[in-house]
Amino acid sequence: MKIKMLKSTLLSALLLCGIHAGIMAQETPFAKLKLSDCLNYALKNSYEIHKSTYDVAESAAGYKEAKGALLPQLNGNTSLTDNLKLASTMMPGEIIGDPGTLFPVEMGTQYTTYAGVDLNQVIFDTGLFTGIKISKNAKEVAVLKKSMTQEDLIFSIGNAFYDIIYSQQLLANNRETLAITDSIYRKMEMQVAQNITREIDLNRMKVNISNIQVEIEKTFATIVQQKNYLKILMGMPIESELELEENIDLTIPQPVLVGNDESELSNKIELQILDKEKNVNLLEIRQLKQSYLPSLSFVASSGYHFESEKLNWSNSNFWSNGTYIGVSLSVPIFDGLIKHNKINQSKFRLSRIEEDIKQARQTILSNRKNAALQLLVNYRSVNAQRENVEVAEKTYQQGISLYQEGLYSITDLLDIEKSYRIAQTAYTYELVNYRKTVLDLMKSEGTLNELVNQNK
Numbered sequence: 001m002k003i004k005m006l007k008s009t010l011l012s013a014l015l016l017c018g019i020h021a022g023i024m025a026q027e028t029p030f031a032k033l034k035l036s037d038c039l040n041y042a043l044k045n046s047y048e049i050h051k052s053t054y055d056v057a058e059s060a061a062g063y064k065e066a067k068g069a070l071l072p073q074l075n076g077n078t079s080l081t082d083n084l085k086l087a088s089t090m091m092p093g094e095i096i097g098d099p100g101t102l103f104p105v106e107m108g109t110q111y112t113t114y115a116g117v118d119l120n121q122v123i124f125d126t127g128l129f130t131g132i133k134i135s136k137n138a139k140e141v142a143v144l145k146k147s148m149t150q151e152d153l154i155f156s157i158g159n160a161f162y163d164i165i166y167s168q169q170l171l172a173n174n175r176e177t178l179a180i181t182d183s184i185y186r187k188m189e190m191q192v193a194q195n196i197t198r199e200i201d202l203n204r205m206k207v208n209i210s211n212i213q214v215e216i217e218k219t220f221a222t223i224v225q226q227k228n229y230l231k232i233l234m235g236m237p238i239e240s241e242l243e244l245e246e247n248i249d250l251t252i253p254q255p256v257l258v259g260n261d262e263s264e265l266s267n268k269i270e271l272q273i274l275d276k277e278k279n280v281n282l283l284e285i286r287q288l289k290q291s292y293l294p295s296l297s298f299v300a301s302s303g304y305h306f307e308s309e310k311l312n313w314s315n316s317n318f319w320s321n322g323t324y325i326g327v328s329l330s331v332p333i334f335d336g337l338i339k340h341n342k343i344n345q346s347k348f349r350l351s352r353i354e355e356d357i358k359q360a361r362q363t364i365l366s367n368r369k370n371a372a373l374q375l376l377v378n379y380r381s382v383n384a385q386r387e388n389v390e391v392a393e394k395t396y397q398q399g400i401s402l403y404q405e406g407l408y409s410i411t412d413l414l415d416i417e418k419s420y421r422i423a424q425t426a427y428t429y430e431l432v433n434y435r436k437t438v439l440d441l442m443k444s445e446g447t448l449n450e451l452v453n454q455n456k
Contacts, residue, residue: 032245035161038234039154039452045235046153052146059135059142066135069128077303078115083108109307116303116322123327125295130287134280141276148269153233154448158439160230164244166432167226171219173424177417178212184400184413185209201410208414267446268364274357281350288343292332300325368444375441378434385427392416392423 033041043049086106093101122128185205191197227242236242265271302323306313313319332339399416402408442448 032243034245036454042234047235048149052149056142056146059139063135063139066132073120076117081112083110110309111311113306119300121298123296126290127287134283137280144273151448155443157233162432162435164226167223169428174216270360278353285346294331297328299328371441371444375437378437382430385430389423389427392420396420
């Protein structure tokens, strides 16, 4: 019987060691990254940052394209025609002494060739200059949207980072509890062998250990999934190793309430983008109104014309030159009210943008106020949970001592162990939730970029 019990003890110990070794082997540190490290890596490698960079480059090219319309437009053209059958032209009979009649005459040659260049230079076109301003504003909007993409990325990575920290802390807590519980289990095995403790209590402890091991495995799988998501946000290959700094400073400073002065909203990128879009809309209305004005351009053309019954291009006698210069004036008269209705459409869009600006300002102020209020609530919750976990830990240690002295039942011990784990989980959750609320507050204040250069 004792040999059988000893084998069971050794098997359980090997099983526990195997689980610990397997998990630890998968978590061998490769490169411990702080939040600022993750952010700096993402700002260089993120797919979203790359795409927004291309958007900026595209808008810059569009701005150059718009300015290019002010430069001379020079086009070369050439053509070759083989008149397989020349058209006939009716001529009066007086030419051949047969008055009152018409006779057909084929005019032209079988082959004609033309080669020349055309020049067009805008002299006056107010809509064109306004279009350049629109393109410039579009480029500035693209730059602002890239900044907003960066802010959104920082916010998303910050939340993902703290999610992993929360899961890692849960994993550490469960491992700590498992180690303590396993130590009690080994002592109970010896007590059962000596008929000091009931086997039913040992089995209950074994079930509890199994449950903790399952929680460890689930939490570890969650961490892997969360890290893969963080890698995607950062632009890091999935197969790369990623380890986060576990000793994150989660101390909770006393939150400071911020004001709700609307004058502080000038640094909010969302409002800057809406202001730019409003300006673009105003320019579009101006451009449409300017399209009622005439436009004036300088034109010039020069080319050589070849006519012959044979393709004998080397014979200069068959070539002739034609050149002209002039101005072209285009005066809009009536377009079926197309411009008028386009202007009305732009005015409606402008009104909608103005409503968006009002709504955005109120939303930002509301988010800022809510985040500041939630920060105070979370601050109190963290302190309350800290006290709870200290009491729960002390009670758990006392329960272990009482159980080992035979003054505590296994049921009571398992209950306080469960309470201790719940208190640890709640405390870790409140800590991380406080940090996430800080992210919400920083987003509402437009200060998320400060996290890039922080050391924690």
